[in-house]
Amino acid sequence: MNSPKVLLVGGTHGNEINAPWVLDNWTYKPSLQDQSTVRLVKVLGNPAAYKAGKRYLDRDLNRSFRKDLLSDYSSKDYEVGRARELLRGFGEGGLNPCKLVLDLHSTTSSMGSCLVVYGRRPCDLALAALIQFRLGVNIYLHEGDFSQQGFLVESWPCGLVVEVGPVPQNLLEISIVRKTSLILEAALEEISKVLVEKDIYPKSIVVHRHLGSLDLPRDDEGRPIACLHPELQNQDWSPIKRGTPMFLYPNGEVDRFDEKGYVVPVFINEAAYAEKRISMSLTKREVWPFEKQWKEDFRSFVRSQ
Amino acid sequence: MNSPKVLLVGGTHGNEINAPWVLDNWTYKPSLQDQSTVRLVKVLGNPAAYKAGKRYLDRDLNRSFRKDLLSDYSSKDYEVGRARELLRGFGEGGLNPCKLVLDLHSTTSSMGSCLVVYGRRPCDLALAALIQFRLGVNIYLHEGDFSQQGFLVESWPCGLVVEVGPVPQNLLEISIVRKTSLILEAALEEISKVLVEKDIYPKSIVVHRHLGSLDLPRDDEGRPIACLHPELQNQDWSPIKRGTPMFLYPNGEVDRFDEKGYVVPVFINEAAYAEKRISMSLTKREVWPFEKQWKEDFRSFVRSQ
Numbered sequence: 001m002n003s004p005k006v007l008l009v010g011g012t013h014g015n016e017i018n019a020p021w022v023l024d025n026w027t028y029k030p031s032l033q034d035q036s037t038v039r040l041v042k043v044l045g046n047p048a049a050y051k052a053g054k055r056y057l058d059r060d061l062n063r064s065f066r067k068d069l070l071s072d073y074s075s076k077d078y079e080v081g082r083a084r085e086l087l088r089g090f091g092e093g094g095l096n097p098c099k100l101v102l103d104l105h106s107t108t109s110s111m112g113s114c115l116v117v118y119g120r121r122p123c124d125l126a127l128a129a130l131i132q133f134r135l136g137v138n139i140y141l142h143e144g145d146f147s148q149q150g151f152l153v154e155s156w157p158c159g160l161v162v163e164v165g166p167v168p169q170n171l172l173e174i175s176i177v178r179k180t181s182l183i184l185e186a187a188l189e190e191i192s193k194v195l196v197e198k199d200i201y202p203k204s205i206v207v208h209r210h211l212g213s214l215d216l217p218r219d220d221e222g223r224p225i226a227c228l229h230p231e232l233q234n235q236d237w238s239p240i241k242r243g244t245p246m247f248l249y250p251n252g253e254v255d256r257f258d259e260k261g262y263v264v265p266v267f268i269n270e271a272a273y274a275e276k277r278i279s280m281s282l283t284k285r286e287v288w289p290f291e292k293q294w295k296e297d298f299r300s301f302v303r304s305q
Numbered sequence: 306m307n308s309p310k311v312l313l314v315g316g317t318h319g320n321e322i323n324a325p326w327v328l329d330n331w332t333y334k335p336s337l338q339d340q341s342t343v344r345l346v347k348v349l350g351n352p353a354a355y356k357a358g359k360r361y362l363d364r365d366l367n368r369s370f371r372k373d374l375l376s377d378y379s380s381k382d383y384e385v386g387r388a389r390e391l392l393r394g395f396g397e398g399g400l401n402p403c404k405l406v407l408d409l410h411s412t413t414s415s416m417g418s419c420l421v422v423y424g425r426r427p428c429d430l431a432l433a434a435l436i437q438f439r440l441g442v443n444i445y446l447h448e449g450d451f452s453q454q455g456f457l458v459e460s461w462p463c464g465l466v467v468e469v470g471p472v473p474q475n476l477l478e479i480s481i482v483r484k485t486s487l488i489l490e491a492a493l494e495e496i497s498k499v500l501v502e503k504d505i506y507p508k509s510i511v512v513h514r515h516l517g518s519l520d521l522p523r524d525d526e527g528r529p530i531a532c533l534h535p536e537l538q539n540q541d542w543s544p545i546k547r548g549t550p551m552f553l554y555p556n557g558e559v560d561r562f563d564e565k566g567y568v569v570p571v572f573i574n575e576a577a578y579a580e581k582r583i584s585m586s587l588t589k590r591e592v593w594p595f596e597k598q599w600k601e602d603f604r605s606f607v608r609s610q
Contacts, residue, residue: 021532025555053580054359108473168413168473171576174535174553227326230479248479250330271476275358 003195004302005039006188007090007098012062012105012152013272014049015169018176019104019162026181028188037192041090041098045152048078053170055272062103066150087155099301100127101156102187104180107165108271110234113179114138116161117207118151122291123158125205126298129290130190131160131183133202138237140266140283141207148213148276158301160187166234169271194302201295208237208264208283215277217247217255228269228279229254236268239285247279308500309607310344311493312395312403312464317367317410317457318577319354320474323481324409324467331486333493342497346395346403350457353383358475360577367408371455392460404606405432406461407492409485412470413576415539418484419443421466422512423456427596428463430510431603434595435495436465436488438507443542445571445588446512453518453581463606465492471539474576499607506600513542513569513588520582522552522560533574533584534559541573544590552584 010019023042044050046061058077064070069080070087090098114137117124128139140163142148153159162183167176193199216224229245239262240246247255257263267273268280315324328347335342349355351366363382369375374385375392395403419442422429433444445468447453458464467488472481498504521529534550544567545551552560562568572578573585 108476166473168471168476168576170474170579171413171574172529172532172579173538173574174532175538177532178535224477227477227479227482230483233478233480269476269478271473274475274477 003038004099004191005041005097006191007101007156008040008042008184009045009086009101009103009152010042011047011050012045012103013055013060014046014051015053015055015272016106017050017170017172018106018164018167019180020044020050021172022104022177022180022184026177026184028185038188038195040188041096043086043090045086045103046079046082048082055169062105062152063148063150065152065155069150083152083155086152091155092157099157100191101153101159102184103152103159103161104184105161105163106167106176106180107163107267108168109165109267109269110236111163111165111266112138112237113162113164113183114140115183116140116142116163118154118161119143121158122294122297123301124153124160125291126201126294127158127187127190128160129202129205129294130193130199131186132205133200134186134190135183137183139205139207141209143210145210145212158298162187191302194299199295199299201290204287204289206285206287208266208285211263211282211284213276213278213281214246216279217249225249226253226255232265232268232280234268236266237264239264308343309404309496310346310402311496312406312461313345313347313489314350314391314406314408314457315347316352316355317350317408318360318365319351319356320358320360320577321411322355322475322477323411323469323472324485325349325355326477327409327482327485327489331482331489333490335494335497342500343493345493346401348391348395350391350408351384351387353387360474367410367457368453368455370457370460374455388457388460391457396460397462404462405496406458406464407489408457408464408466409489410466410468411472411481411485412468412572413473414470414572414574415541416468416470416571417443417542418467418469418488419445420488421445421447421468423459423466424448426463427599427602428606429458429465430596431506431599432463432492432495433465434507434510434599435498435504436491437510438505439491439495440488442488444510444512446514448515450515450517463603467492496607499604504600504604506595509592509594511590511592513571513590516568516587516589518581518583518586519551521584522554530554531558531560537570537573537585539573541571542569544569 010023061079064079064083217226226247226249229248244257263282265280315328366384369384369388522531531552531554534553549562568587570585
């Protein structure tokens with residue numbers, strides 16, 4: 001059986017420097033006896049932004065894998081060209097085609113270690129379930145948000161984002177490196193197990209389904225007039241309900257959450273999202289039965305030539 | 306008596322956004338009964354970098370107040386021009402001359418709230434002593450480092466840097482805002498007390514005197530080959546001694562501190578200092594008797610026309 005090639009991307013955002021360090025310095029030592037392990041292809045997502053110590057040069061690379069952008073050859077944005085380059089290099093029809101992609105990110109939010117799944121592709125869900133079953137990490141299901149489109153992993157037939165935080169931008173912190181490596185190793189071993197038919201799936205998965213994002217209160221000219229309430233800082237994954245303080249005005253006034261039921265905030269006060277006018281995203285925690293079809297699709301996908 | 310004008314600078318580094326928020330949203334409410342309080346002039350240090358969400362555009366503004374740079378009119382660096390602008394505006398001989406400057410910064414390092422004093426000017430030491438006596442904050446005495454010159458506060462007859470951390474770059478966090486405001490209010494009230502002759506000085510001050518800075522281990526091409534040891538992360542102000550783990554190599558090897566006695570690390574793994582090749586600075590903790598001359602100089606300085 002041909003073992004699948006897995007693309008590992010670090011530095012899709014140039015100021016998230018822990019994943020590139022992982023890819024430069026970490027060697028995968030499979031713990032399985034089996035020889036038919038996955039093959040790895042490592043790539044620095046946005047080398048120009050990485051060199052500049054910035055998230056991106058012209059536009060967010062991880063919002064640039066949109067069909068309209070990729071086919072717009074009048075675009076001079078560096079990241080649109082880079083997205084094409086990555087697809088030509090490592091996409092399904094590329095020179096060195098990779099089946100699966102793991103896109104390794106970090107965040108200034110207190111997200112711990114988690115996976116982000118874009119939409120409900122069976123193979124993504126199967127892989128996320130395997131990793132969650134093994135490590136207990138949260139899964140953030142991003143879907144149905146028309147203001148946020150064109151994520152890298154969506155351009156491969158199967159792919160997940162790994163998010164680890166909190167860590168400031170441009171800061172190398174070994175605890176983040178280790179958490180990233182741990183997820184990476186778990187993912188690769190689980191994929192290897194599929195090859196040798198030792199993959200075991202959970203009965204259910206817990207997902208945090210994206211509902212939408214909240215902006216800070218702003219004045220008529222778009223300037224923020226309140227900041228995140230201190231009680232919410234670092235409270236990613238903790239449910240909020242009616243009455244939870246959300247935003248604090250300089251005069252001491254407080255905006256409180258004013259809807260029924262519970263929602264779970266993620267990416268609270270992520271530094272890079274200020275420009276996207278996102279002070280946090282809200283999710284609903286759901287327990288889904290693991291569907292047999294996901295497993296079947298993932299098995300035949302991983303084992304196919 | 307003419308009350309002195311104090312210049313408050315936030316955003317000298319454009320990606321340290323908590324101080325600009327303080328200056329925009331905070332109003333000084335003197336707690337003293339006295340009317341002769343200080344007058345405040347607020348300014349955004351580096352507006353272009355602040356807008357771009359970057360530390361600086363062409364060069365670090367807080368290393369640009371060097372005489373050779375300020376007099377070099379062939380320089381096209383935005384920050385050299387901005388330094389001149391700030392001096393023309395608010396310097397001793399400027400249009401709106403300010404006596405004293407407080408330059409408000411934040412850091413990704415776990416520095417807590419502290420003051421940085423550049424050199425041993427009696428007025429700086431007197432003011433730092435007053436604030437330390439009141440709040441107990443650490444004082445980092447930066448001196449004798451020829452690789453780091455041209456700090457903003459040195460261009461005013463008296464001035465301190467306020468550093469608060471940890472907080473990621475470009476992140477507004479209300480706990481940082483509050484710590485910054487607290488120091489600011491303490492400083493302004495202490496200066497006001499000098500005016501009404503209610504200033505009371507400690508018998509001694511504790512300073513952490515700069516010894517030098519350490520770089521990460523690098524290969525021949527200048528790339529870091531080890532990272533900060535996880536046991537040192539967030540250990541700012543905690544003494545290190547022979548045997549303390551300093552740097553961790555990908556293969557697990559560890560560089561340990563190998564000198565006699567104790568030193569105290571500060572600005573450990575500050576994100577902005579990677580480009581300066583500083584993984585931390587080392588200091589010596591010293592207790593100095595408070596000198597009468599500092600008080601006399603500061604009193605006559607604050608009270609002079």
